[in-house]
Amino acid sequence: MTRAAPSTPLRFAPQAQAVGRALEGLDRVILGKPTQVRLAVACLLARGHLLIEDQPGVGKTTLAHALARTLGLAFRRVQFTSDLLPADLLGVSIWDAREGIFRYHPGPVFSEVLLADEINRATPKTQGALLEAMEERTVSEGGVTRPLPDPFFVIATQNPAAFVGTSPLPEAQLDRFLLTVTLGYPDPRAERTLLETGGRAQAVRDLPAVLDSATLLAAQREVDAVHAAPPLLDYLQQLARATRGHPALAAGLSPRALLALLAVSRAWAFLAGRDMVLPEDVQAVFPALSAHRLPPRDPGVRIGDVTARILAETPIP
Known part of the structure; x- marks a missing residue:
């Protein structure tokens, strides 16, 4: 099978240029992690949700905040703990004695970018409430269904399973996340910049908004x-x-995972400035899409090694 010819230049230049400026800004804040930054943006463009699994202190919150800021989106952060209730996340109806009615008070899930920090520290009931909202993009309470904002993007962070007080997400709930990424430690050059500048908090605050909700949609x-x-x-x-x-x-x-692979491959092609998906787009996103969807038969199996072999052994058209 022959390789498809390169596609023509994008016809949708204004949106592509705006997203490109957002990527440049993010690269100045999230130092030395261009692949992870692009995977996060591709996940959003594909209307998915992102799971970041890593230890504390490597920049997960900074990535979420910087992404929301440069894209001009409303941002909320929720720290998941063992006593967090679904109502704390979704909202609750409270009796208004003056009006004689129950008045709904929306929870933090009603935001365009929601950071669910340390999601695996919450109980399965609270985890399920968020994941249902992610899937349905609505919140039902008191017999009323309320739509979530559009765009709606969840970035969840997850501590390694060996950490104390974690409740691992079941496989069916993990599947609700489009991609999983790991930031890891910064390289020596990026780490030296952090030491010299005192962190990236000010850099995030200085990020200009180069998009808005309408442009992103x-x-x-x-x-x-x-x-x-x-x-x-x-x-x-x-x-x-x-x-x-x-x-x-x-x-x-699964077939749903295959549809997700196609969606995020399209987003990766868009970020590369093309209007046609090429095999290298699929290869670039395949590990992040598969990492949380492929359960190993043996606990000692490294999924990254398996996906690398699959990519190397599957013929490219």
Whole structure:
């Protein structure tokens, strides 16, 4: 099978240029992590949600705040703890004696970018309440269904499972996140900059908003229009089949995961300035999409190694 020819330049230049300026600003704040930054933006463009699994102090909150600020979106942060209740997140109706009615008070989930910090420290009931809102993009309370903002983007952070007081997310709930990324330690040069500047808090505050909600929604619509040729769809199916029959994996990618892979591959192509998905777009996002969706048969199996072998052994169209 021959490789598809490079696509023509993007017709949707204004949105692409605005997103490009946002990426430049984020790279100045999140030092030495261009791939993770682009995965986060691609996740948002594909209308998904992002899970960051890492230890405290490596920049997870900074990434979420900087992303919301440069995109001009309303940002809220919720610290997940063992005593956090679903009502603390979704909102609650309180009796108004003067009016004689129950008045709804929206919770922090009604924001355009929500940082669910240390989501695996909350109880499964609270985790489920957030994940249901993520899936349905509505909140039902007191017999009334209320839509969440559009765009609506959840960035959840998760401590490693070995940390004290964690309640791991079940596989079905993990599947609600489009991508999983790990920031890791900064490289020596980035770490030296942090030491010399005293952190990135001021850099985040100085970030200008280069987009707004309307421009972002227009960019999301343009991402939907990025072309995926039949050979590219064949490639996606071959990757899925490779995961489903792999001896190291207990289960492979579901059809829903395959749709998610196509969506985020389109977003990655958009960020590269193209209106056609190429195999390298799929390869760039495949590990982050698969990391939390492929359960190993043996606890000692490294999913990253498995996905790397699958990409290396699956023929490219």
